[in-house]
Amino acid sequence: MTPTPTPPGLARLNALEETAALAALRAVCASTAWARRLLAARPYATPEDLYAAGDAATAGLSAGDLAEAMAGHPPIGRPAPGDPASAREQRGMAGASAALRAEMLELNLAYQEKFGHVFLICATGRTGEQMRDALEERIGNPPEREREIARTELGRINRIRLARLVEED
Template identity: 75%
Template sequence: MTSTSQPGLTRFNTSPDSVALAALREVCASRAWGTRLLARRPYAGLNALLAASDTATGGLDGADLAEALAGHPPIGRPKPGDPASAREQRGMAGAPEELKAEMLELNLAYQERFGHVFLICATGATGEQMRDALKTRIGHTPERERAIVRTELGKINRIRLTRLVAEDDDS
C-alpha cells in the first residue's frame, strides 16, 4: 500500500521537517530516534515506518536511550494533561490505593537500582500485571534490564506511531 492511499502517512511524509520532528518527539523523546526516522522519509506505508522505528530504537546508544526514557512518566503517575500517557496507563487508573502505593514504592526502588523509570508497554495491562512485571524485572542485571527496556520502548513507539498516522487520517 502506498502512502497516497494513507492520508495520515502522506501528511507525515510531506510535513516540513520541524513539524514532522515535533510529532516524532511526541512519540519518542530521543532526538536521535526522531532524526533517524525523519531522514528516511518518505515512507511507502505504515510497515516501512514501523520497521524504520525498530531499527532506530535498536540503534540508540546509552545517552539516546536515557533521553527516550526521560520522556516517560513513572507507571501510576501519568503526565498531567497528556492523554496518551493517561490512555497507556489506564490499567492503573482504577487500581486500589494499596496497589498504587505499592507501585510508587517499587518504582522508586527500580529507579534507584537502574537510574531511570520503569518502562513497560502498559497498553492493555492491568495494574497487577504491571506490578508483577516490575517485581520480576527489579531483580534483573542492568544488562538484561536494558535489553527489556529497549524492547518495551520499541513496542510503545510502534503503538504511538500507528496512532499518530491514524489520528492524522481523521483530521
C-alpha cells in the same frame, strides 16, 4: 490490483515541514536521535516501512539516546498531567486500589534507585496488577539485561504510538 491509499496520518507525516515532523516524531519517542533517523528516511511508502524504520532506530539507540527516550516516560501510575498518550497507555492503573498505587510508587522508586531510570513497560492493555508483577520480576535483573528489556518495551510503545500517528485523520 489497485494500490492501497496512503493512510491520512502517514501522508501528513510525509508532507510536514521538518520542524513540525520532528516534533510529531518526538511526541512518539523522546529520543532526538530516534526522531532524526525517522525524519531522514521520509517519505514512507507504507506504514510498515515507517514501523520498520522505527524498529531499526530503536535497536540502534546508544545508551545516552535510550536514556533520553526513557526520560520522556512518566512512572507507571503517575501519567504526565495534560498528556493524553500516557493517560491512555496507563489506563490499567486508573481503577487501581490505593494499596496497589502505594505499592507501585514504592516499587517505582526502588527501581529508579537501582537502575537510574523510570521502569518502562508497554502498559497498553495491561492491568495494574500485571504491571506490578512485571516490575517485581524485573527489579531483580542485572542492569545490562534490564536495559535491553526496556529497549524492547520502548520499541513496543513506539510502534503503538506510530500506528496511532498513521491512523490519525
